[in-house]
Amino acid sequence: MKGVFRTLAPIAAILAVFSTGAAAQEAAKKPLTKVNVGILYITADAGIMIAKEKGYFEEEGLDVEIIRFTGGADQIPLIATGRLDVGNGAVTPGLLNAYRRGIDVPIVSGKTYIASDNSTGDMMLMRTDLWESGKRMAKDLKGLKIAVSSIQSTMINHVMRSVLKSGLTRNDVEIVEMPFTQYVPALKNKAVDAVWPLSPFLETIADREKLAVRMPDTALSVVSPGQTSTVMFYSPDFMKTPAAVSFLAAHLRGQRDYHRAISEGTGNRAEICGIIKKYLPFIPENCGKVSMSAVPVNGEVNVESLEAFQKDWLEWDLMPEAADIRAKVNTSILSEAVAKVGKYQPRKP
Secondary structure, three states: OOOHHHHHHHHHHHHHHHHHHHHHHHHHHHHOOOEEEEEOHHHHHHHHHHHHHOHHHOOEEEEEEEEEOOOOOOOOOHOOOOOEEEEEOOOHHHHHHHHHHHOOOEEEEEEEEEOOOOOOOOEEEEHHHHHOOOOOOOHHOOOOOOEEEEOOOHHHHHHHHHHHHHOOOOHHHHEEEEEEEHHHHHHHOOOEEEOOOOHHHHHHHHHHOEEEOHHHHHHHHHHOOEEEEEEEEOOHHOOOOOOHHHHHHHHHHHHHHHHHHHHHHOOOOHHHHHHHHHHHHOOHHOOOOOOOOOOOOOOOOOOOHHHHHHHHHHOOOOOOOOOOOHEEOOOOHHHHHHHOOOOOOOOOO
């Protein structure tokens, strides 16, 4: 009888292996859940790019389609009506005005923030010929045209703070709205005098094309420790699906890979920069000489900083009255995603 048991035990083990393998194969056949995501194709979107390329979304059972947008404002109507599942961008006056009107586009996670020393290098650029003529400070912007990608963005806050700190008023400058992609021809044609870009457009304009020069005194306008600069939105319908937690869990893994490689110095920088370069071909090898975004590794949203932006917009008459931002920040899905992947643990170099 003992011999029988010795013979049957290996057979049972083999059957268990076959059973497990069959289950895995069955799981592999399970169709992936389609999720469409809007991004701006800037370094702030690196977490999504990395999660896509490293298969984190697929591991969560998601088939993620990335859709390129020129601005976050274009995504909001699509998210509100469920035609876009996930959106990414800045909190803007237009969004807050829409909140006041009852639009349902919850903020579910923070994506990037401004470091206390502005290590991301955000600042205004002055056209090179004007710089060489001696116009190098924010106070020299009087009577000039400044381009921003959208008046409905936090960039307008940085521009206006720079202007006001210099002693000028908002009536002393002309704000021109145009996509980032139009900055280069506009500078070449002298259609604008200064621009406020984001990386990697900043490096393209200042370092590669030499069309404009950094204005260091304007960098001070963006310094607000821990200030949330971009966020992630969900459509109301997507919020109710199991994919909502899965998507954020995969995104957090991508954010953390990026943070370890770029900010912490404990990850594979060449691999991460190679992934980003696939989406942003003009990024230098190994992300050299590029101002890279700072990311919250647990997706934190600094609501106070968003309220500070709103205060500016109210003062500049971009909003008639305040919206309840806190009521629109819903981090319940984020909490589940963090619990799923675990709290971030820094690695030793």
